[in-house]
Amino acid sequence: MLTAIEKKAIDHEIELVPYRKASVIEALKIVQQHRGWISDESVEEIAAYLEISPAEVDSVATFYNLIFRKPVGRHIILLCDSISCYVMGYRLLHKALEEKLHIRMGQTTDDNRFTLLPNVCLGCCDHAPALMIDKDLYRDIEPALLDDILKKYA
């Protein structure tokens, strides 16, 4: 069941669009914000609330890479793998992160602390390489700086 808070937020989005189902992306964002990811149950709940089929919700949900259809860790590391960061040392950063966290791209640490995901250009190419943890952007990152950054996230 969608919570009252989730419903209220979705209701607000529904008011802004000409028909209910047009708010599906907003609904996915809202539910993900509260639950961390979108489970099959979440898909069904959103579908029921927007009066569309789960298939229709999932068709949209699986299209967008920042809607997570699998459980993720408490913190999400989005590592920019686009061209400026590539030129400026993305590969070393990638290697360092995988070694430190003992996971590969797309995986979650055993302690459920981090999920490591590739991301397209974060739009700070003048400070490449960059990564984002949750909503925090880190720029001009060298592998040596990683420990200090990661320890901020419990």
Next chain:
Amino acid sequence: MPTIYIDNKPFDVKTGKNLLEACLSLGLDLPYFCWHPAMGSIGACRQCAVKVFKDEEDTRGRIVMSCMEGVKDGLRVSINDETAKAFRSQVVEWLMTNHPHDCPVCDEGGSCHLQDMTVMTGHNYRRYEFKKRTYTNQYLGPLINHEMNRCIQCYRCVRFYKDYAGGKDLNVFSAHNHVYFGREKEGILQSPYSGNLAEVCPTGVFTDKTLKEHYTRKWDLTNAPSVCQHCSLGCNVIAGERYGQLRNIVNRYNGEVNGYFLCDKGRFGYEFVNSENRITQPLIRNQTIEATTHDKLIQHVGKLVSGHTLIGIGSPRASLESNYALLELVGKENFYQGIPDDLAYVEQKIVDVLQSGAIHTPSLKEIEQADAVLILGEDIWNTASVMALAVRQSVMKTAANHTTEQIPLPSWHDMAIKELVQETKGFLANMTVLPSQLDEIAATSMRAAPDDLARLGFAIAHILNPSLPEVPDAGEMINTQATIISKALQQAKHPVIITGTSCWSNALIRAAFDIAAALNGGLAFVLPECNSLGLAMMRAPSFDKAAAHVQQTTNTTAIILENDLYRCIPAIEADAFFSRCKNIIVLDTLHNRTTERAHVLIPAATFAEADGTFVNNEARAQRSSQVFMPANKVIRESFKWLSDIKALQTTAGNGHERHPDDLLLALENRFPQFAGINKVAPPHNFRIHGARIPRESHRYSGRTAITANMAVSEPKPLQDDDSSLSYTMEGYRGLPPAPLIPFFWSPGWNSGQSVNKYQQEVGGMLKGGDPGIRLFEQTTTLPTFYRDVPEAFVPRPDRWMLLPQYHLFGSGELSVYTAGIASLSSGPYISLSKQDAERSHVKDGDMVSVKTDGKTYTFPLSIQESLPDGIVLLPAGLRGMDALSWGSWVNISTEIV
């Protein structure tokens, strides 16, 4: 008419078409995947690339997708341009990078659009050397198989299933080269049109699961043009046989009837032909050895026929030929329709209306093109599935037409139209006893008892033509609805009213007529069976009259034609009837409760083993041709058995009718309402350049060995005396007359897409005209309005009106022999309205009893929220369910058993 230049040759083409349609209509070969004549263009696959040039001077040109380019006068196009050719070939190479190349084990092999297009583009050798992407397949239910690795991402499946047919549980997931077409979770596809996926999919992602059980390549099938047996719409189908088994049903395009699509009941409901329950042996019961031979049987029947009062019970599911042969045998005055009086009365009303010439009855194509639809009382979702699909198209197309009046867009530009139209819908009023999925696209819906629906109808008619009587005490709901609906119907240019027999209410027919006549709009009827209208047109009395007849005699010999009376007559009445008959002769295809009562049982041929003519709901007579001759020689067409019996009565050589042609001619001569019916198909002696039309493809394999288990020498091909189709590979290879198209094939076009080559223009009528003869057309006759408004429905204390609920899967007598359809069938239940259930203190699942027709039926309660109070519903026609006195008032016992 614009002239376009294709590779420097001028061609006149039709305005408003896209270049791909134009090229295909001209007979040119141009490959495509995502475009579909019924679904339009989306420009996704990029397969139909051609080059267009600005003018004669332009030598460079530019690549365009022909499906996305409208034709305009002077347009210069090249199909043969080397760059365009290279690109088209490259598109196939791209599509093939991940395709598994598993043609030898793929069900689509040999009828595969992807194979055809691959060959057409000239792509031969793959250069892609990397690993292929693979997917996990899903279980999609008993009817459709899923093999995602073959997918070429043309989006046709989801566009058909979701956009065209309104299905909700199939979609596209993920992005880039991971796009996946399927369900969000494994499970049974919920759309009753899912079988069309097997035809719209250009390769083997979605295939017919029933075919898998007895798989045969398209080229190895013996095919014939046939007509669906499972409802009154008469969808055209192609039935294919091998080794004496019916192997599959595919769509047979008929521009006026089913177009490109069938429902799943029609596509998959063919397994009864192969059933172990078939009657395979003539039987004379109460003899030491009951099994007998043809000659002994005829001899025996001869004795039962002569010197007895003879009556014949006809059948709404038997062909006109067989019904007429029975009528001839027993005499017109002794021939009865095998349906109850109430239903016969409703059907008679329909025949009266059609025969009067006062209104036009639309084809399914015309329903698609209607711009406002009122459904009055008929549950077409369950009783006329493909009509529901046509109504959906009307709703969608009307919205598109309205919107594109403001912002002109070509009708083929599917994507742009959808973006412009958004959620706007055309007008549909779904006024029925029970909700259906059509309510989702309806502008207005109402649930009421049949008489109240009829009152609504009369109220609408009154608004449209104030000289018609006002409905007394109509009430607010009826008045409001009548105002909305009459306004929408008045504004429409092509309004259509749909009604039918499933409520067993002739008030509905009368009300629908008065609306249609007041509007001069179309009036479409739905009837129960594939030849209900044909039988009704013979204007024979009902079963009740036959029952009365046998009451007066003691030496009746009754001949019952392909009709399980227990499915339409309450058992108590059927039993009484049989007990009065001295001799009971039954002709049928499958054992049932009626055949159990037979003293003489005669094995009849199914539609697949017989030629026959059926009259659909629009009074379109259509020929269904024999697909195969049963190896078992005692299984014969009913009309042949009946003719043999008849021959006993006449002197030898006194030309009794044996060919369908002769029977139809005799029918037409006897009953003027059938005038013209003998033109339904070319006669049996029709030949083209002296040649017959082969039922088998020229690639048919194993002819010399197919019966080697019996004899090593190649048998003589079977001789078909009844039609101009042959049981060989040889014969005329050009286009046959439309009613005789045994399968669609054209050089380079092995898949069903070859239908393009059989049409006057793609998506248009078949060359020579769409098959079927419409027996009634609107004349200048002025309508005689009925004006007889029924009383309002008033629930009675402790009594309920018993009405049938039909189920697409389950209510059909024959289709449930397909295991997959049986598994999707509902179990028995009793439905009450929410209020009635509350008042009776019962809840969902409680066992409830209905007492009717001398029996008590106890089933679990299934509450129908919006069912009007005072009505009890039982599922009609489920296997094992008795026929009940629909429309009667019954007692209900809610004591928990």
Next chain:
Amino acid sequence: MERPLTSNIYPDRPPLNLKEYEKAGGYIALRKACSGMSPAALQKLVQDSNLKGRGGAGFNTGIKWSLVPMGDEAPHPKYLIANADEMEPGTFKDRVLLEGNPHQLIEGMILAAYAIQADIAYVFLRWAYHEAAALLRKSIQEAYDAGYLGKDILGSGFHLDMHLHTGVGRYMCGEETALLNALEGKRATPRAKPPFPQVSGLFGKPTIVNNVETLCCIPHIVNNGADWFKGLSYSEDGGTKLYGVSGKVKKPGAWELPMGITMRELIEEHAGGMKSGFQLKGVLPGGASTDFLTVQHLDIKLDYKSVAAAGSRLGTGTMIVMDDGTCPVGFVHNLQHFFAQESCGWCTPCREGLPWVEKILLAMEKGEGRKEDLELLQMHTQLLGPGNTFCALAPGAMEPLQSALKYFRDDFEKHIDHKKCPYD
């Protein structure tokens, strides 16, 4: 040198709030428009200024607006959308404007909406710009509170509502028709054109989608006139431009400069030249989907026409510098990986062609390339061209590849001949 777009942006200070923005001349343009300027006059003014769309395509903004149906018969609601889905690799210019001066964008949007008589405006913001999202939310509210948004704006009788929509990924959303689908809650696949969004856009209604930088120019054009705007430029394209440089240069960054400065000036003066030890090998002048330019092109003017004449596109005007220590094959592989991932999956050439190209390049990097792979790559650059695909994504992807094959062919050949990456 005038820098109208960035003159109120200071890297070390928070952006101007409403009061400060007004003090610096903000919303004067809106007042001007609302006091008697007709929508048609505003359209004409912008058309005359020769402002070209800063999202990359470079189409005259005023002309784009002029295709919107106007008058009493026009369908409503009409929509104005700011495309702030900046996701082109190597591009970070809109971020500067979004985070530096959100009211400038909002004012530009209100003006643009006024010009087309839109009823509803959206900022379509990429998800990763969290700071910009917070600022925009606050600033939109400030604008509502001040009467710049909502009903009867500044007594003009013009109404406009503005909403912020943040995306959930996918580069495709930057394509204006795919963006519309995303705003409708659908998969962000592109739409066919025609019909153009001006006629059938968001929810089937007339819609204009403009880039953030484009919209930010509008208040200044209204304040100072078309001729002033044209005069800012060194070339025939009007205005200033936010140029950016990333890669191994001494001072990567973004600067507002007159349209048409030379590439040499941008790299050597503003970006401080190459880091020591590195030589410039190639430049993508306007984001990942533009053709390489090389040392020989350093003196070309960075305007739409001149860059096109040199065989590339100005694109977003934010350039990525490839140094001599970076393997061109790896570089292009990174780009192709990006494009293959971000293909929406709608049309065949893009969906199937890009992953093939990506795999070939990866194989080359691993020393598994074959001679015939060069032909396959070349073939893709030809067959994934404009018109062959449904939208511009794959043709854009082919631009760096085709130019890399032209300028750095020996690098590709070395990978094949030596069966390894010579830069490893």
